[in-house]
Amino acid sequence: MQRQAVALEAAYLLMNHGPVTLVSTAHGERRNVMAASWAMPLDFSPPKVAVVVDRTTLTRELIEASGRFTLNIPCRAIAGQVLAVGSCTGREVDKFATLGIATAPGSVGDAPLIDGCVAWLECRVISEPHNEQRYDLFLGEVLAAWADPRVFADGRWRFDDDALRTIHYLAGGNFLASGDPFTVAGE
Amino acid sequence: MQRQAVALEAAYLLMNHGPVTLVSTAHGERRNVMAASWAMPLDFSPPKVAVVVDRTTLTRELIEASGRFTLNIPCRAIAGQVLAVGSCTGREVDKFATLGIATAPGSVGDAPLIDGCVAWLECRVISEPHNEQRYDLFLGEVLAAWADPRVFADGRWRFDDDALRTIHYLAGGNFLASGDPFTVAGE
Numbered sequence: 001m002q003r004q005a006v007a008l009e010a011a012y013l014l015m016n017h018g019p020v021t022l023v024s025t026a027h028g029e030r031r032n033v034m035a036a037s038w039a040m041p042l043d044f045s046p047p048k049v050a051v052v053v054d055r056t057t058l059t060r061e062l063i064e065a066s067g068r069f070t071l072n073i074p075c076r077a078i079a080g081q082v083l084a085v086g087s088c089t090g091r092e093v094d095k096f097a098t099l100g101i102a103t104a105p106g107s108v109g110d111a112p113l114i115d116g117c118v119a120w121l122e123c124r125v126i127s128e129p130h131n132e133q134r135y136d137l138f139l140g141e142v143l144a145a146w147a148d149p150r151v152f153a154d155g156r157w158r159f160d161d162d163a164l165r166t167i168h169y170l171a172g173g174n175f176l177a178s179g180d181p182f183t184v185a186g187e
Numbered sequence: 188m189q190r191q192a193v194a195l196e197a198a199y200l201l202m203n204h205g206p207v208t209l210v211s212t213a214h215g216e217r218r219n220v221m222a223a224s225w226a227m228p229l230d231f232s233p234p235k236v237a238v239v240v241d242r243t244t245l246t247r248e249l250i251e252a253s254g255r256f257t258l259n260i261p262c263r264a265i266a267g268q269v270l271a272v273g274s275c276t277g278r279e280v281d282k283f284a285t286l287g288i289a290t291a292p293g294s295v296g297d298a299p300l301i302d303g304c305v306a307w308l309e310c311r312v313i314s315e316p317h318n319e320q321r322y323d324l325f326l327g328e329v330l331a332a333w334a335d336p337r338v339f340a341d342g343r344w345r346f347d348d349d350a351l352r353t354i355h356y357l358a359g360g361n362f363l364a365s366g367d368p369f370t371v372a373g374e
Contacts, residue, residue, distance in 0.1 A: 016224050017355035017363055018205015037203050040227045042239060042322060050237060050324065052229060076369070083371045131318065135229060137237065139322065157357060165366065168204035168355075170344060176204055178355065179366025182263070184270045 001104050001115050003146040010155050011145035012041035014073055014119040015049065017157070017178060019166035020082060022072040022117065023051060024103070025062035026110035033095055033114060034059040035086035037169045039071055047142035049123060054136050058090035063125060064132075068109040069140060073119035075151070076177050077163040081116070083173055108143045118148040118164055157181075188291050188302050190333040197342050198332035199228035201260055201306040202236065204344070204365060206353035207269060209259040209304065210238060211290070212249035213297035220282055220301060221246040222273035224356045226258055234329040236310060241323050245277035250312060251319075256327060257298040260306035262338070263364050264350040268303070270360055295330045305335040305351055344368075 006014065015021070021039045025032050038052035049071060053060045063069045074082050084099050095101060103112035106122050113120045123140030131137040151157060151164045157178070159165045165177040193201065202208070208226045212219050225239035236258060240247045250256045261269050271286050282288060290299035293309050300307045310327030318324040338344060338351045344365070346352045352364040 013358060017357055018207075018224070018227075020205075037205070038227045038229065040205075040225045040237070040239075042225065042324065048322070050227070052227075079369070079371050128318075131315075135235070135326065137229065155358070156361075157363075168365065170204055170368070171200055171342070173371050174343075174368060175371065176344075176368050177366040179352065179364040181357070181361060181363050182266070184266050184360050184362065 001113065002148045002150060003120065004149045006145040006147050008047050008142060008145060009045045011047040011121055011142045012044055013155055014121060014145060014147060014152065015039065015041050015071070018168060019073050019178065020169040022074055022082065022085060022114050023053065023059055024070045024072055024111045024114055025059050025066060025068070026112060027062045027065040030062060031096070031112060032058045032062055032090035033085050033101065035082050042139060048126065049121060049140050049142060051138050051140070052136050053138055063138060066110060067125045068111050069123050069125070070106055070111040070113060071121040071123065072114040072117040073166055074116065075118045075164045076167055078116040079167055079175055082167070118151050118166065120146040188300065189335045189337060190307065191336045193332040193334050195234050195329060195332060196232045198234040198308055198329045199231055200342055201308060201332060201334060201339065202226065202228050205355060206260050206365065207356040209261055209269065209272060209301050210240065210246055211257045211259055211298045211301055212246050212253060212255070213299060214249045214252040217249060218299060219245045219249055219277035220272050220288065222269050229326060235313065236308060236327050236329060238325050238327070239323050240325050250325060253297060254312045255296040255298050256310055256312070257293055257300060258308040258310065259301040259304040260353055261303065262305045262351045263354055265303040266354055266362055269354070305338050305353065307333040
């Protein structure tokens with residue numbers, strides 16, 4: 001896993017373009033990972049995020065028990081794993097073992113960093129029980145952020161390698177890769 | 188403006204891949220449009236969305252006054268307008284007149300539909316004052332959804348024309364176009 005620290009005030013850039021995420025969690029001996037397209041930045045500094053986590057999931061249980069989660073940003077090379085972790089439940093299988101997902105320890109909590117991803121945002125839950133119970137909506141403060149310097153450095157994504165492009169989920173196993181960059185001149 | 192109704196239960200597909208949005212609003216004689224990358228689906232049916240709207244904006248004032256907003260999904264052809272509406276304030280200029288932005292009337296409220304976009308989600312605010320005041324976070328229920336049938340039909344995006352690709356904002360005038368579609372076979 002190649003990773004470099006990303007300054008907290010730049011953490012929002014890791015998600016600003018709306019890629020799909022993997023939510024990793026751990027509590028005690030248990031850990032899990034699920035896919036979430038419904039995640040976005042919520043604030044710049046301190047950086048915050050919002051993510052929707054269904055109440056039936058093991059991930060939800062582990063987030064509520066630990067008060068922590070990590071948003072991992074996957075790339076095209078592991079799109080198969082992204083679909084697979086979204087297609088089974090951690091209540092029935094150990095997704096890490098079954099799907100051959102390697103991890104590294106988190107730096108500020110127990111939630112693992114998923115190998116093969118290109119960015120990682122380690123978060124603590126900002127407790128908002130009404131949002132959680134009514135909307136399955138969790139808010140988090142980003143405590144540490146990391147990126148693979150091959151694709152994100154100096155505050156910019158650079159997708160020279162198609163396999164390392166971030167990805168966006170549509171439906172039914174269909175994704176879009178993050179596409180061509182272009183610049184619009186300001187006024 | 189080419190648009191066809193999108194079934195409400197499919198409305199989340201218009202935003203699932205994380206494109207940048209334009210938030211349009213109106214109240215009385217006043218109307219405005221701003222850019223927002225921090226927007227995501229929140230529920231399938233009835234469809235809900237979440238969007239961050241800074242407390243200093245005219246858009247915020249018009250949302251609070253009207254209880255309505257529309258999320259417009261722009262495409263590459265109008266990326267210049269997207270950057271421009273995010274670079275000035277409706278308190279100082281009429282963005283529609285200054286930037287030459289045409290609109291059509293909304294179907295369920297006063298918020299206009301922005302011409303040149305490829306999808307539109309007309310929303311009513313789900314009142315959550317704590318989220319709005321503490322996090323600038325607004326939740327909405329989608330009351331009507333529309334898409335340009337050249338790029339979204341039968342629940343699928345098809346980006347055959349590069350100019351009609353949806354776009355994702357990075358920073359500093361830099362965007363990514365929505366890229367190549369690919370499919371991962373399920374287990």
